[in-house]
Amino acid sequence: MGKQYETVIGLEVHVELATKTKIFCGCSTAFGGTPNTHTCPVCTGMPGSLPVLNKQVLEYAVSVGLATNCDITRYCKFDRKNYFYPDNPQNYQISQLYLPICRNGYIEIETADGTKKVGIHEIHMEEDAGKLIHDEWEDCTLVDYNRSGVPLIEIVSEPDMRSAEEVIAYLEKLRMLIQYLGASDCKLQEGSMRADVNLSVREAGAAQLGTRTEMKNLNSFKAIMRAIEGERERQIDLLESGEAVVQETRRWDDTKGCSYAMRSKEDAQDYRYFPDPDLVPIHISEEWLAERRDALPEFRTEKIVRYKEEYEIPDYDIDIITGSKRLADLFEETVAICKEPKKVSNWLMGETMRLLKEQGKEPEDIVFSPAHLAKLIAMTESKEINGTVAKEVFEAMFESDVDPAQYVEEKGLKTVNDTGALQKTLEEIIAANPQSVADYRGGKEKALGFLVGQTMKAMKGKADPGLINKMLREMLS
Amino acid sequence: MKLTDMTAVELSAAIKEKKTTVMEAVEAVFEKIAEKEESLNCYVTLDQEGALRRAREVQKRIEAGELTGPLAGVPVAVKDNMCTKGMLTTCSSKILENFVPTYTAEAVIKLEEAGAVIIGKTNMDEFAMGSTTETSAYGATKNPWNEAHVPGGSSGGSAAAVAAGECFMALGSDTGGSIRQPASFCGVVGMKPTYGTVSRYGLIAYGSSLDQIGPLCKDVTDCAAILETIASHDEKDSTSVKRDDTDFMSALVEDVKGMRIGIPRDYFTEGLSAEVRESVLAAAQLLRQAGAVVEEFDLSLVDYAIPAYYTIASAEASSNLERFDGVKYGYRAQDCEGLHPMYKKTRSEGFGVEVKRRIMLGSFVLSSGYYDAYYLKALRVKALIKKAFDDAFAKYDIILGPAAPTTAPELGKSLQDPIKMYLGDIYTISVNLAGLPGICLPCGIDGKGLPIGVQMIGNCFEEKKLLRAAYTYERARGTFVRRGEV
Numbered sequence: 001m002g003k004q005y006e007t008v009i010g011l012e013v014h015v016e017l018a019t020k021t022k023i024f025c026g027c028s029t030a031f032g033g034t035p036n037t038h039t040c041p042v043c044t045g046m047p048g049s050l051p052v053l054n055k056q057v058l059e060y061a062v063s064v065g066l067a068t069n070c071d072i073t074r075y076c077k078f079d080r081k082n083y084f085y086p087d088n089p090q091n092y093q094i095s096q097l098y099l100p101i102c103r104n105g106y107i108e109i110e111t112a113d114g115t116k117k118v119g120i121h122e123i124h125m126e127e128d129a130g131k132l133i134h135d136e137w138e139d140c141t142l143v144d145y146n147r148s149g150v151p152l153i154e155i156v157s158e159p160d161m162r163s164a165e166e167v168i169a170y171l172e173k174l175r176m177l178i179q180y181l182g183a184s185d186c187k188l189q190e191g192s193m194r195a196d197v198n199l200s201v202r203e204a205g206a207a208q209l210g211t212r213t214e215m216k217n218l219n220s221f222k223a224i225m226r227a228i229e230g231e232r233e234r235q236i237d238l239l240e241s242g243e244a245v246v247q248e249t250r251r252w253d254d255t256k257g258c259s260y261a262m263r264s265k266e267d268a269q270d271y272r273y274f275p276d277p278d279l280v281p282i283h284i285s286e287e288w289l290a291e292r293r294d295a296l297p298e299f300r301t302e303k304i305v306r307y308k309e310e311y312e313i314p315d316y317d318i319d320i321i322t323g324s325k326r327l328a329d330l331f332e333e334t335v336a337i338c339k340e341p342k343k344v345s346n347w348l349m350g351e352t353m354r355l356l357k358e359q360g361k362e363p364e365d366i367v368f369s370p371a372h373l374a375k376l377i378a379m380t381e382s383k384e385i386n387g388t389v390a391k392e393v394f395e396a397m398f399e400s401d402v403d404p405a406q407y408v409e410e411k412g413l414k415t416v417n418d419t420g421a422l423q424k425t426l427e428e429i430i431a432a433n434p435q436s437v438a439d440y441r442g443g444k445e446k447a448l449g450f451l452v453g454q455t456m457k458a459m460k461g462k463a464d465p466g467l468i469n470k471m472l473r474e475m476l477s
Numbered sequence: 478m479k480l481t482d483m484t485a486v487e488l489s490a491a492i493k494e495k496k497t498t499v500m501e502a503v504e505a506v507f508e509k510i511a512e513k514e515e516s517l518n519c520y521v522t523l524d525q526e527g528a529l530r531r532a533r534e535v536q537k538r539i540e541a542g543e544l545t546g547p548l549a550g551v552p553v554a555v556k557d558n559m560c561t562k563g564m565l566t567t568c569s570s571k572i573l574e575n576f577v578p579t580y581t582a583e584a585v586i587k588l589e590e591a592g593a594v595i596i597g598k599t600n601m602d603e604f605a606m607g608s609t610t611e612t613s614a615y616g617a618t619k620n621p622w623n624e625a626h627v628p629g630g631s632s633g634g635s636a637a638a639v640a641a642g643e644c645f646m647a648l649g650s651d652t653g654g655s656i657r658q659p660a661s662f663c664g665v666v667g668m669k670p671t672y673g674t675v676s677r678y679g680l681i682a683y684g685s686s687l688d689q690i691g692p693l694c695k696d697v698t699d700c701a702a703i704l705e706t707i708a709s710h711d712e713k714d715s716t717s718v719k720r721d722d723t724d725f726m727s728a729l730v731e732d733v734k735g736m737r738i739g740i741p742r743d744y745f746t747e748g749l750s751a752e753v754r755e756s757v758l759a760a761a762q763l764l765r766q767a768g769a770v771v772e773e774f775d776l777s778l779v780d781y782a783i784p785a786y787y788t789i790a791s792a793e794a795s796s797n798l799e800r801f802d803g804v805k806y807g808y809r810a811q812d813c814e815g816l817h818p819m820y821k822k823t824r825s826e827g828f829g830v831e832v833k834r835r836i837m838l839g840s841f842v843l844s845s846g847y848y849d850a851y852y853l854k855a856l857r858v859k860a861l862i863k864k865a866f867d868d869a870f871a872k873y874d875i876i877l878g879p880a881a882p883t884t885a886p887e888l889g890k891s892l893q894d895p896i897k898m899y900l901g902d903i904y905t906i907s908v909n910l911a912g913l914p915g916i917c918l919p920c921g922i923d924g925k926g927l928p929i930g931v932q933m934i935g936n937c938f939e940e941k942k943l944l945r946a947a948y949t950y951e952r953a954r955g956t957f958v959r960r961g962e963v
Binding site: 041044045046047048049050051052053080082084086089090091092143270272273274277278279280 | 578679686715800806816840845848852
């Protein structure tokens with residue numbers, strides 16, 4: 001390949017906001033639920049029903065705008081996007097076109113060449129659609145409106161990214177900011193964060209942008225990476241063979257590792273956007289905006305500085321823990337109870353990370369409570385349980401947030417501190433392993449380890465290995 | 478006095494004085510219906526059994542002293558574009574031929590809470606699009622004064638039912654004159670309140686930014702009583718306004734001394750029938766004699782109101798009516814291959830000609846490339862019209878003029894020429910574009926024996942002034958006709 005190509009990428013990211021109720025009615029946003037149970041006349045598009053904006057949606061949208069350095073639109077409106085599809089009960093989606101809530105922002109990402117700004121074109125608020133379920137047996141399609149009216153924001157970036165790495169860095173930064181704000185849990189797999197990739201290629205140094213395509217159905221960072229690489233290759237191949245890239249929407253099939261065209265620009269619909277007359281324009285006052293600004297949480301950079309002052313834990317730990325709002329919250333809440341920053345950090349950096357990785361989970365999926373982790377640490381410190389048992393208990397907590405004390409009690413895992421019983425077991429072990437005893441006495445330190453292990457085994461793990469060690473030494477001296 | 482000759486407020490008082498009962502009132506209304514409904518066709522749905530059951534409940538609660546308001550025990554008719562839980566609500570369209578709502582419109586709830594008894598749902602132009610009640614999928618309603626004529630529209634069923642004594646009062650909705658014009662044609666009182674005064678929750682939308690529910694009734698006192706009952710700040714309607722001056726009956730005072738009344742010259746130009754002109758000016762003269770200062774002025778922009786209105790209302794309607802698609806409720810066409818053919822066939826068969834015309838018009842003015850030239854321009858005209866009224870209300874308390882250029886046309890004469898029909902809305906639509914309150918009450922009878930109405934327009938939130946002027950005029954005018962015996 002002779003020519004050098006540059007990839008130009010812009011993203012449209014949909015984020016489901018963490019409100020308890022929907023954007024235009026009081027129905028629950030809870031995930032799951034029997035189909036059509038979280039519904040009312042408003043979110044099922046019944047004749048005569050009217051939308052009323054959930055103020056929390058506006059608060060979240062503005063917070064995200066402030067965190068991404070956007071201008072906040074002081075007079076903003078909702079528009080109707082008209083299109084017929086059964087997942088959309090009114091046959092129009094309430095969204096924002098003409099006066100979106102946030103504009104002209106940016107976030108900074110770290111790249112191989114240093115810090116880079118990625119522009120945010122706009123952020124707008126809109127409602128999610130329902131879900132269609134095709135029933136193969138009955139050959140009919142059913143619709144579930146539980147998701148209909150769940151609040152979303154769409155964050156539209158400028159075409160400022162040049163590689164899959166930059167895209168991932170942008171998404172990770174965006175996700176972290178939004179999680180810090182508590183505005184969403186941003187889970188790609190569950191669809192609470194969805195990214196559409198707009199991509200074009202051009203010859204290196206060209207001033208004009210190439211024709212772009214939009215890629216949908218990207219459910220993980222890995223899929224996004226692969227889709228970007230695939231689409232870049234596809235477009236370059238087209239150009240190299242003298243063909244033109246067609247402006248179209250494509251669907252990524254991650255299992256096949258390729259994309260196919262969904263619809264081209266020619267059959268793009270006319271959405272006939274116009275301001276929704278059922279909703280009143282939003283006037284944002286300086287006072288209210290100042291309140292929102294004051295209510296912004298401590299972001300990562302500030303947290304890192306504070307952690308360094310407050311907690312004696314390694315910089316590496318600080319970096320990892322503050323990289324996730326969920327981890328940072330867990331850390332701070334647990335330390336507040338048990339006052340053991342290093343111990344808490346160890347549990348998070350070690351076992352927690354290991355289990356997350358093993359189970360393919362994100363910190364947002366963590367279920368154990370700070371209180372239980374603090375209790376576990378206290379139980380280990382007081383030698384109520386030993387390290388091995390603690391790990392077992394922790395795994396149970398990780399699965400279902402069990403109370404460690406109760407779990408230890410039920411499973412009978414408490415360390416036996418009855419020296420009489422231990423003494424008796426030790427005598428038996430010594431009697432049964434004359435060779436090892438001789439080895440130890442002969443100077444083989446290793447043999448003692450074997451005897452400790454045998455004792456632990458006989459005690460079914462419920463002993464303090466330190467204590468065994470000490471007593472053995474005394475008995476064999 | 479015959480029971481059905483009473484006004485709503487008179488009837489409620491008589492019930493409280495034990496001169497009659499709620500059940501007797503409901504029965505009297507249904508006797509009238511039995512006598513006249515077959516020829517007039519005021520209703521799409523009647524519920525005699527439910528009304529009588531409800532009448533017995535209300536009677537008990539009145540006797541127990543729980544219901545004391547001015548409308549307790551009064552049989553009411555509701556326009557068929559307001560949702561009533563468990564009762565068919567069709568908008569006079571085939572597409573909602575089987576639609577039974579799961580909830581009740583806020584304004585209707587307010588009436589029920591006040592002890593009114595719903596007897597049925599009145600006929601209308603399909604989805605409130607029309608000025609004659611002839612676009613209904615369930616047959617035209619006839620004018621009780623002369624059955625060869627239309628009752629006006631779109632709230633023609635409500636207006637005719639009140640005029641014929643087929644109910645004591647009714648709710649209508651007014652997007653471009655749909656309460657005031659049929660009131661004018663049927664010789665009853667009709668009022669469109671300031672936009673935002675009555676909740677639109679449960680009103681099946683035509684033009685959301687213009688729609689407003691209001692009373693159709695026998696006199697100005699009933700009008701004030703109904704408006705006082707249905708006005709509310711409703712958190713379910715974002716456009717609902719919180720106001721603390723809804724004690725409208727307190728405005729029923731006979732006094733217009735010093736009140737400044739403006740008569741727009743633009744409303745008295747060509748196209749206005751001579752009889753209507755004389756009658757309306759005579760009404761102004763009566764108010765002048767009662768002490769008001771009456772003068773002519775130029776309102777301007779009147780000619781632009783009709784194109785602006787039909788652009789905005791149709792644009793909103795084209796989107797509002799998208800939900801009627803055969804998927805969730807209402808009519809669904811049979812034998813369709815796939816989703817989009819089902820949409821097309823359902824909507825082609827379910828909607829009537831006038832509704833389709835406005836959906837197409839509205840879709841066109843919103844489409845890419847035309848939005849600025851039509852829809853945005855219409856919004857600018859709307860703003861200018863509002864400004865013209867602001868200027869007028871800086872000088873005048875009330876603006877007075879006709880409600881329609883003529884009295885009720887004959888059946889079958891209007892729909893062939895929709896443009897001409899649209900032009901008939903000239904005196905009413907600017908009021909909706911500017912969000913103002915307007916009332917229409919009878920002021921005369923033409924040579925054919927058909928009623929003429931006078932329209933009074935107030936500034937936003939000045940219903941009380943409007944009611945005072947209307948009440949004063951009504952007293953000065955004297956008894957209009959044999960109520961319920963037209």
